Amino acid sequence: MDYTANEKRYETAEYKSCGESGLKLPAVSLGLWHNFGGNADYENMCKMCFTAFDNGITHFDVANNYGPPAGSAESNFGKILRDHLARYRDEMIISTKAGYYMWAGPYGDYGSRKYLMASIDQSLKRMGLEYVDIFYHHRMDPNTPLYETMWALDSIVKSGKALYVGLSNYDGETMKRAARILDELHCPFVINQNRYSIFDRTVERNGILDSAIEAKKGMIIFSPLAQGLLTNRYLNGIPDDSRVKTDGRFLKESAISAQQLERIKGLNRIAQSRGQTLAQMALSWVYSRQGITSVLIGASRPEQITENLEMTKNLHFTEEELKEIDRIAL
Secondary structure, eight states, X not given: OOOOOXXXXXXXXXXXXXXXXXXXXXXXXXXXXXXXXXXXXXXXHHHHHHHHHHTTOOEEEOOTTOTTTTTHHHHHHHHHIIIIIGGGGGGOEEEEEEOSOOSSSTTSSTTOHHHHHHHHHHHHHHHTOSOEEEEEEOSOOSSSOHHHHHHHHHHHHHTTSEXXXXXXXXXXXXXXXXXXXXXXXXXXXXXXXXXXXXXXXXXXXXXXXXXHHHHTOEEEEEOTTTTTTTSGGGTTSOOTTXXXXXXXSSSOGGXXXXXXXXXXXXXXXXXXXXXXXXXXXXXXXXXXXXXXOEEEEOOSSHHHHHHHHGGGGOOOOOHHHHHHHHHHXX
């Protein structure tokens, strides 16, 4: 495949700043959590990246443990960069993370300086990059002093291996403590990454959304479609080829009860009345919330990306719609 980017890719794309920083992210970012692992089709991976970039999606999000196997998503994305996207590197925001299990022994998990410094080197090698734009600590570590983890993030920036840092899966109070440390170190902490959807309101309860707004940091959301529940995939039950039946690691069949299916159908009726698919409405709902910078989507084919991008065409919700969404979902 010989790829040349669409010359009109920025004409209609929407971007927001990460809090008070100068870094802007597209309304929709592409996550490589699923469908970029060792068994995925390389040509399809390429087409999804091309479709995203052709439509102004400049941000590609990965992590050291994405696959399976762990590391393979970074390796595959690195090959796509080398084969097709290298000339567009300065137009791209590439983020990766470390914090989950990667290798045996006491140094291959969580948030020690030893683990994080090794992880960034491994990630850069797999992707063939000199630096990433954002490097995240992937989850809170109850056993490592917070200062040590933040000191490692600062060292990664000061060594030129990342331009900015972010925190993923943190709660509000821990994020505020981390932000104070990073401010003292003069480290450019700009973004939080957390799960949020119509079905999952954890960020509203654990303080991270309010804390990010107060601290003037960005918020990028993963799983805005609740692992596919907020799509047309389950309107008529559980299909045989769904992730629930073929994988089951992240979405359990037991979670899709008859009551949940009725909720999905009720939300779909609201989406139809708005002239949107259920997925588009779910993305619009998240993106329109105060403090949200970008929503991360996953995809198994290019058409899903173009469909989801349509969410920016209707970001307004009436009070009646919001109340009805809450009544159905909560």
